[in-house]
Amino acid sequence: MANVVSFDRGLPVVVYEPYCVSPDEVFNMVRKGYIEYYGEKPDWDLLFSWKTTIPTILRAADNYPVIIEYPILGGLERVDYIIVGKKKALIIEAKSWIGEYRRVGRYFICSDPLGLTRLDPCYQLENYVAKFKYLHSAGSKLDFQGLVFTYGFKYVNGCYIVKDQDRLTRIINSLGNPGGYIEVDYIVNGRFQISKTLVEYIRDNKEKLLENAIKALVGGGYGLTEKQLLIVEKVLESLENGEDKAYIIRGVSGSGKTLVALTLFFEALSKGYRVLLTYKNNRLLNTLRRALGKISGFILFYSTGPQGRYRGVAERNFPVDKYGKLDLVIYDEAQRMTRENIELSMIRSRVKIYLYDDEQVLIGYEEGICENFTKAAGEQGIKYSLYELPKPVRIPESYLETIRNLLTRGVFEPGFKGIDFRIYDDIVEMINDLRKKYREGYRIALVASFTETPGNKENRRAPDNLRIGYPLCMKYRGGRCIKYSDLDIYRDTGLEIYWLMDEKEEYPRYWMGLLDPLKYCASVYGAQGFEAEYVGVIWGRDLVWRNSRWEVNPDVITDYVGGKDSLKQIARRDKNRAYKLLVNRYIILLTRGTKGTYVFFEDNETREYIKSFIW
Structure with missing residues (x-):
């Protein structure tokens, strides 16, 4: 394996043996990796920071692997350096700012005389160390510590601050034996895992x-x-x-x-x-x-x-x-x-x-x-x-853009990373895969388009409250169904999954993991503002792909919320407006999963069209 390697889409960059590489080579690799990852050139102060800190960090690390510019939160933030030992890892927040800084508020500092306001490095450090300790999969393998390395400016705060290479070298050596490919892999190929919502x-x-x-x-x-x-x-x-x-x-x-x-x-x-x-x-x-x-x-x-x-x-x-x-x-x-x-x-x-x-x-x-x-x-x-x-922190930005493009342009580009996205031909297979994730300890949810059945608050086992099963009842009066849906794909599946209806009891218990997540499903109203690690999405027949474009089908919509301004009524009189509302709804439904989104289409033609981009 090469001594200097870039992962994913250019970042992070890993230097396995710092003592035998050129700082200029690493600098160029990091600059190139940044451009590849973000699609834009780094600004001058970032280039200055790399130019001044990379040589010092590499000399201090010696034979410890160094991970440079590790993206977190989908690239919204990056950890400057991680020094990797066999059992410990050191996060370094490196700053090469010039001048003196004074505090502005609790978490920002301001430079004199330039007046630049920046986030307190100690807050950044504490944030990153906590994320790796408690949320990253490598936290169970390595003991993460941290320090702020300052170069060229005076700064004092409550965290561990180091200002010279000799001291930094001693701290790195205290990590014990240097790590190797296995320990680096724990970090660069690990994942942030949110155990609690x-x-x-x-x-x-x-x-x-x-x-x-x-x-x-x-x-x-x-x-x-x-x-x-x-x-x-x-x-x-x-x-x-x-x-x-x-x-x-x-x-x-x-x-x-x-x-x-x-x-x-x-x-x-x-x-x-x-x-x-x-x-x-x-x-x-x-x-x-x-x-x-x-x-x-x-x-x-x-x-x-x-x-x-x-x-x-x-x-x-x-x-x-x-x-x-x-x-x-x-x-x-x-x-x-x-x-x-x-x-x-x-x-x-x-x-x-x-x-x-x-x-x-x-x-x-x-x-x-x-x-x-x-x-x-x-x-x-x-x-x-x-x-x-402007950027998501719960899901990768590339995934959100993919979903937007699918819903607005009809183009699906599955090049995103960080979300396990699957399309199913068989609803039972999807439910079984979600059940498996649930048994493995992941938080699961099931959401569905507001179609086929309207829900029933008075009788939660009434035919019109059944969302996944057969038959589906669109209108229920006087104790009997007076209009059935013509959707028969759930026939012989044995599934009976009902709408969540009780806002005070069922919904809070469902999203806090206190109800079986695969016996109920939520509409968009019950999904907005919530998340789970793996979410199954029932894509209904309200938004279908026909004649090389998206078309709205008002016949299957059962959302009457809002009266004359409900989706049902708008879809009857203004399909363009209904289309915009449906785009919003599917963006919500398809972005609830932080790790995976599993999709079952109730319309075969729509499913096959989107699958054509993948297979």
Whole structure:
């Protein structure tokens, strides 16, 4: 094997025997690997960092393998260096900044006289070490430690900081025997494995989160990215300064919007601010309430509609006298707000945060887009800041782009890595494979298009609540089915899988792993905001490939949520609008799995078309 090797799509670069390679050779390999991985040239300060630190790190490592620029979170962040021993590994966060730095807030530092603001290296280091210790498969094989190596600037903080090569050499030698190909393989071919969902972690660590949410999340491997942390710091600064301000944050699917929302919620509570965390999705809201226990009263609906007498935080009958003037209201999944919701929300608190994804609008009347947020703020004379979380952290960005291209262009490019994507001809085989993963200890879920049957809240074993089985009942009245679906592919499978219907009990238990995940399935309303490691997706006959394009089939749609603005009604009168809503829905359904997505198509022609790109 070559002494210098690049893995995956160019990164990381591994130097197996640093003592016998040229730093320039390694520098060029890293630069080339970066361009291959990201499709763009590195900026000057990154090149300067490599040029100044690679020679020092290689000399200090001597005969220890060095892993350089290890991507995490799909490449959103990278670990600078990992020195590999037989039983230990050393993570090095290397900085070659120039000048002196002073602290700005809790987690950022600023240079003098340039005024550049950067993330605290000690926070980065703690974040990376925790991720490898608690989330990476190599954490069970190697003891991960860490330090910050500074070159050219003065910096002091609470973490382990090293400023000269001799000391760095001594620390590396204390790792014991150098690692080899096996130990390097543990890391470069290992995977980050989230054993607990964010909701489960919060449930088990409520007290720590109330003391210091950011630190508690870092310690569990849930550290925020630099962009996420910047948003949190800015919001807390506005609270401290008594500002009346709106933060409008667009985040793609899987970008960590709920992590930002929950971090701010706990941070604001711990500082004594009057804060509410709000949702429209009652399934997600009830799951969080169950997890948070005694502080669940601070989680409310921002919209209840007529069934809740319009008493949501962003509705006209909200009991303002009961809650008074609030310091902070967080609107998660804010794309589901109406314009009236948005306008009313602006006056409920001093600081307001809107976390939204316009690719997750589900119903015709949902209007949570940037233009409507900024217009409402401007009309009321409220200052606002715009932020974007443009890349996913839960799933690889290349996978999300593949799904987008499939749904918008009809092109499937299966070159992505990091997601086990499978298409099944046989539903029983898919269920069996998911069951196998479940027995291996993985978190499993089953989601389906809102088609064929409408669900039944009153009788969960009624024919119209059966989603996977035979026969499927589209209309049920007077104790009998009056209209059956013509879908017969589940005949003789022996399967009986029902819709999840109980928002207060079933959904929270399902997504927290307390129900058999393969006896029930969730609609898009029950999937939005949730995740599992492996997710089975039932792709219905609502969006099918015909005549070299996507076509909407309104006949099988059973989603009546929203009345005249429901998908069912829109599909009858405006197929272009229905198509856009279906694209959003399938993006949600196909991005719930953090490790694998298994797909069964109820339409054979659509399945064969997509399979043609793979085989």
